[in-house]
Amino acid sequence: MRRVSDIGVIKAEVTKYLKILLCYPMELVFWCVFPVVWVVPFIFQGKALVGGLTSQSFARLTGTDQYIPYVLIGAILNTYVMSALYGMGESLRSESYWGTLEIILGSPSRRVSILIGKALAESIMTTGYAISQSIICVVVFGLEVTVGKILPILLVVALLICGLYGLAMALAAVTLQIKESHSLVHTIEYFFYLFSPVRYPVDINPYIKMVSLVIPITYALIVVRGIMLLNQSIETLWRNVFILFIMDILFLLLGFATFTFMEKRVRQSGTMGHY
Amino acid sequence: MDAIVTEKITKSFKKKGRRRFLSKVESDETIFACDGVNMRIRQGELFGLLGPNGAGKTTLVKVLSTLLIPDSGDVYIEGINTLRDPIAARKILGVTTGGERTLYWKLSAHDNLRYFASLYGISSQEAEKRIAYLLDIMELTDKQHMRLEKFSTGMRQKVSIARAILHDPRVILLDEPTLGLDPSFSRFLRRFIREELNQTQKKTILLTTHYMDEAEQLCDRIAFMNRGRIVVLDTPDNLKRSIPHEEVLELRCVGTLRDNLAGLEGINRSYFTYEGGVTTVRIHADDTEKVMTSVIDIVRKQARIISAHVIKPTLEDVFIHLTGVKLTDDTGEKGE
Numbered sequence: 001m002r003r004v005s006d007i008g009v010i011k012a013e014v015t016k017y018l019k020i021l022l023c024y025p026m027e028l029v030f031w032c033v034f035p036v037v038w039v040v041p042f043i044f045q046g047k048a049l050v051g052g053l054t055s056q057s058f059a060r061l062t063g064t065d066q067y068i069p070y071v072l073i074g075a076i077l078n079t080y081v082m083s084a085l086y087g088m089g090e091s092l093r094s095e096s097y098w099g100t101l102e103i104i105l106g107s108p109s110r111r112v113s114i115l116i117g118k119a120l121a122e123s124i125m126t127t128g129y130a131i132s133q134s135i136i137c138v139v140v141f142g143l144e145v146t147v148g149k150i151l152p153i154l155l156v157v158a159l160l161i162c163g164l165y166g167l168a169m170a171l172a173a174v175t176l177q178i179k180e181s182h183s184l185v186h187t188i189e190y191f192f193y194l195f196s197p198v199r200y201p202v203d204i205n206p207y208i209k210m211v212s213l214v215i216p217i218t219y220a221l222i223v224v225r226g227i228m229l230l231n232q233s234i235e236t237l238w239r240n241v242f243i244l245f246i247m248d249i250l251f252l253l254l255g256f257a258t259f260t261f262m263e264k265r266v267r268q269s270g271t272m273g274h275y
Numbered sequence: 276m277d278a279i280v281t282e283k284i285t286k287s288f289k290k291k292g293r294r295r296f297l298s299k300v301e302s303d304e305t306i307f308a309c310d311g312v313n314m315r316i317r318q319g320e321l322f323g324l325l326g327p328n329g330a331g332k333t334t335l336v337k338v339l340s341t342l343l344i345p346d347s348g349d350v351y352i353e354g355i356n357t358l359r360d361p362i363a364a365r366k367i368l369g370v371t372t373g374g375e376r377t378l379y380w381k382l383s384a385h386d387n388l389r390y391f392a393s394l395y396g397i398s399s400q401e402a403e404k405r406i407a408y409l410l411d412i413m414e415l416t417d418k419q420h421m422r423l424e425k426f427s428t429g430m431r432q433k434v435s436i437a438r439a440i441l442h443d444p445r446v447i448l449l450d451e452p453t454l455g456l457d458p459s460f461s462r463f464l465r466r467f468i469r470e471e472l473n474q475t476q477k478k479t480i481l482l483t484t485h486y487m488d489e490a491e492q493l494c495d496r497i498a499f500m501n502r503g504r505i506v507v508l509d510t511p512d513n514l515k516r517s518i519p520h521e522e523v524l525e526l527r528c529v530g531t532l533r534d535n536l537a538g539l540e541g542i543n544r545s546y547f548t549y550e551g552g553v554t555t556v557r558i559h560a561d562d563t564e565k566v567m568t569s570v571i572d573i574v575r576k577q578a579r580i581i582s583a584h585v586i587k588p589t590l591e592d593v594f595i596h597l598t599g600v601k602l603t604d605d606t607g608e609k610g611e
Contacts, residue, residue, distance in 0.1 A: 004396030012393030016379065016386070023381045099376030103438070106342050108365040114394075122426035268344045270288060270308075272335065 006113040013117025014124065015213065017091070021125060031079070031125075032132035036140075042199055043068055061201040069144075072137045073225055074198040076130050077160065081192055081217055083126040084119075084164035085185045089175040096179070102272055104268040112256060115172070119165035127157075149227050152234040159244045160220040166251030167216075169246050172226065173255075173262035176272065197221050219244040223274040276354055278446050278479035279316040279339060284309045284348035286334055286503075308334035309345065310503035316481060316496075318353075321473045323494030324483040325590065326598055331503040332483040333372065336450045339481070340370040352446055366395070368443035371435050371452055380424040384415055384434045387423065388441055395442035402441075408439040412471065414463075429460030440472065446479045447472065453489060463488075464491065469493050487590040497590065501598045515588055518596045522585050524558040524567060530578025532556065539573070541566045546595060554578065559592065 021028070046067055047053055059065040095101035104114060137143035171188075175181040195211040196202065198221070202212040214217040219240040226232040226240075235240065266272040286309040292301030316322045324332050337343035339350055341361040344504050350357040371377065374531040378387050385406060392402035410416045423431055432452065439447060449468065449581040453461040469492075474479045481556040484490050490497050491511045498508040507514065518541070532554060537543040544559040556574065560566045574580055594600070 004394065008393045012390050016382065016390045019386060020381045026436070038398075098379060100379060102342050102372070103370075103377045103391070104394065106340055106365060106370060107391070108362045108396070163539060176282065196362045267342060270286075270334070270343050272342060 002106075004109045004112075004113075006116075007112060009113040010117040010120060013114060014121040015120065017121035018028035018124070018221070024076035031129045032035060033136065035075045035079045035082070036072070036133045036136050039071050045060055046071075058201070059202045062229075064225070065250070066229055068141055069137075069229055070225065071199055072141060072143055074221060075076045076133050076137070077157070077217060077220055077224060078192075078198045079129055079133065079161055080126050080157070080164055081198075082189070083122050083129075084161075084168040085171060085189055085192075087122040087126075087174040088115075088118055088165065089181040089185065091122070092172045093179070093181070094176055096176075105272065111259065115256075115259065116274045117168055118172075119168065121159075122159075122168075123165070127160075130157075138264040145228070153224055153225055155234070156220050156223045156241065156244070159241065159248055160216055163216040163244065163251040166248065166253070168237065169255030170258040176259075176262050176266050177269075179271075192217065201242075211239040216244055216247045219247070276318065277315045277351075278318045278320070278353055279314070279322075279481060280321065280349075280351040281314045281335075281339070281348045282346050282351075284312040284335065284338055284350065286338060286343065286345045288332075307331075307503040309338065309348075312348070312448055312500075312503070312505055314498060314505060314508070315335070316479060318479055319473070319477045320495050321469065321480045321482065321493055323490035323497040324481060324500055325487065325490050325497055325594065326483075326500035327485060330500045332500055333450055334503075336448050336481070336483055336497065337369070338371055340368055340372070340448055341365055342370075342372075352415070366442070367445045369439040369442065369447040369519075371439040371448070372450040372452075376433060376436065377435055378423055380431075381422060382408065383420045383422055383536065384426070384437075385419040387434060388438060391438050391442055396422050397442060399421065405438075405441060405443070409441065412467070413437055424556065429456045429463075432456060436467070440478075444478070447481070449480060449482045451484055452482065453486065465489060465493055487594075491590055499594055499597060501594075501600055506594075506597050511590060514590060514593045518559075518563070518588055518593050520559050520588060520592075520596075522563045523592055524560065524563045524570060525584045525586050525587050526556040526558075526570065526574055527581045527583075528554050528556070528578040529581060530554065532577050536570060536573065539566060539569060542570075544595060544599075553581065559588075559596065 018063040053067050055067065058067055062070060064070065090099065095104060105111070134143070134145065138145060166243055168268065171181055171185060174184060195208055196215045196218045197212065198217065202209045202218070222232070222240045223237045226237050227234065285307065287305050287307045290304045290306050292299050292303045294300060301568065302402060312335060324335065326332050334343065338345050339352070339357070341357050341364055342385055344358065352364045353367055355364045379390070382390070388406045388409070389402060392406065397405065410419050411422070416431065418426070418430070426434070436452060452468065453464055468480060468482065473480055482490070482493060494511065496508065496510050497514060499506040507517070509517070528553060532547060536542060536556065536558060541562060542560045545556060547554050547556045558566065558570060567583070571580065571583060
C-alpha cells in the first residue's frame with residue numbers, strides 16, 4: 001500500500017487554495033487595501049484628541065512618539081490575526097458547503113498535513129496582503145522600512161503565524177461541530193482588539209496589560225515595533241521571542257488536539273457533511 | 276475472503292422534540308438509521324442496496340467508508356477492521372456519495388483530479404497517466420481544463436466517479452450514482468460500472484439506488500433495506516420468484532384515481548406511480564385474469580385508460596410485497 005506524502009498533500013492544498021482564491025479578484029483587492037484604510041479613522045481620532053500626531057503621554061507609554069507607524073504596524077500584523085481567526089474555519093466551512101469535506105477527511109492522508117496545507121496557504125496569501133499593505137504604508141504614510149530589519153521581523157511574523165494557526169485549528173474544529181463560527185470568532189477578535197496593543201499601548205491600563213500577556217500578537221508587536229521604531233536588536237528582545245515560541249507550541253498542541261477530538265465527534269454524530 | 280463484511284452495525288441519531296419557548300412540546304426520539312445490519316459482499320461482486328429514502332442506505336455507506344462511527348458493530352473491508360485502522364481501509368476504498376457536490380466547481384476536471392490524487396499519495400507522474408486514462412474513458416479529455424461550473428450535471432458526475440476510482444481502489448461504494456442524470460448519462464454510467472469496473476477490472480462494488488431497473492440490470496445480488504434493517508438479500512431472479520404472484524396487472528391511464536382498488540375482492544395490494552401526467556396502477560392479485568374486468572370498469576369511470584398489461588413482477592413489486600412500503604417518493608400505495 002502506498003504511503004501518502006505529507007509534503008505532497010500540503011503542496012496540493014496550497015495550490016488548490018490559491019487557484020480558487022484567484023477566481024475572486026475583488027477579494028484580493030479588498031484584503032490588500034482594507035486593513036490600512038481601517039486604521040485611518042484612528043489616526044484622525046488621535047490627531048483630533050491631541051491636536052497633532054505626537055503626544056508626550058503616548059511617547060511615555062510606548063517609548064516612541066511615532067503614532068502613525070505604531071498603529072500601522074498594529075494593523076498589518078493584525079491582518080494575520082484576522083486571517084487565522086476567519087480563514088481556517090471559513091475554509092472548512094466552505095469545504096463542507098461544497099460537499100468536499102467528507103471526501104477530504106475520508107481520504108487516507110493525515111489530518112495534520114491537510115490543516116498545515118490550509119494554514120500555509122492562508123499564510124502565503126496574508127503575507128501577500130501584508131506586503132501590499134506595507135507598500136501602501138511606505139508610499140502614503142511614509143513608513144520607513146530598513147532592509148537590514150526585515151529578516152528579524154520575518155522571523156517574528158513566522159512565529160506569530162505558527163501560534164495563530166494553532167488557535168485557528170481549534171476554531172476550525174469548533175466550526176466542524178457547530179457549523180457557524182462567526183459569533184465565536186467575533187468575540188475572540190474583539191477580545192484581541194481590546195487586550196492586545198494593536199491600536200493602543202496596553203500599559204494604559206494594568207488589567208488590560210495583564211490579560212495581554214496571554215495573547216501571542218502582544219509579543220510579536222513588542223518585537224516588531226521595538227526593531228522598527230526603537231531600533232532595538234532582536235538580542236535585546238529575545239525574551240519576547242522565546243515566550244512567543246513557547247506559546248506557539250502550546251497553541252499548536254491545543255489546536256491539533258481540539259481538531260482530532262472534534263473530528264471524532266462529528267464522525268460519531270454524522271454531522272460532518274452538514275453545513 | 277469476503278470484500279465487505281458488516282457485523283451487527285447499529286447507528287442511531289437523536290431527533291430532538293419540538294420546543295416552544297423553554298418547554299418541550301414533543302419528547303426526543305431515537306431513530307435507528309442502521310439497526311443490526313449484517314451483510315457479506317463477495318470479492319468481485321456487484322452488490323445492490325435498495326430502499327426508499329430514509330431507509331438507511333447512505334448511513335450504511337458512510338459507516339463503510341469510515342465517515343461515520345457506528346454505535347456498535349464491526350466493519351471489515353477486505354479483512355481490515357475499519358474502526359481499528361480507518362487509514363488502511365481508506366486506501367483500498369473508493370467512494371462516491373453526494374454526487375456532483377463533492378468536487379471543486381471553480382477548478383477544472385484535471386485540477387480536481389490532481390488534487391485528489393495527492394490526497395491518495397499518487398505520484399505526479401502516475402497521477403497524470405491515471406487522469407489521462409480516466410478522462411479518456413469518461414469522454415472528457417477535450418474538456419479537462421474547463422472549470423466544473425461550466426459542466427453539466429452528468430459530466431460532473433462522471434468526474435466524481437473518476438475521482439472515486441482515481442487511486443484504483445479494490446472496493447468501490449457508489450451511493451446513488453445516477454440520481455438526477457438524464458437517460459444517456461445514466462446508460463453510460465451503468466455500462467461503465469458493469470462492464471469496465473466490475474467485469475473487466477474485477478472491482479467489488481456496492482451500489483445504492485432506488486431505481487429498481489438499475490439494480491436489476493447491474494447487480495449480482497441485491498439487499499432490500501427498510502427502516503435501518505436488511506429485509507431480504509438474494510439475486511434479482513430469486514427475489515422476483517419469492518412473491519406468490521406470478522403476474523401483475525398494470526394499467527396506465529390519464530386522470531386521478533380516487534377509489535381504493537385494494538378493497539376489491541381478490542386484490543391483495545395495489546399501488547400507483549405518476550410520471551409525466553400518466554398514472555400507472557399495479558395490482559397484485561391471486562388471480563389476475565379474474566379481477567381484470569372489474570378493475571378496468573372502476574378505473575374507466577375515473578380516468579382514461581391508455582393501456583392494460585399483465586406482466587411479470589419487478590423488484591418494486593417484491594419490495595412492496597415484503598415491506599408494504601414504496602421504493603420511490605412519487606408513488607401511492609393501498610394495501611391489504
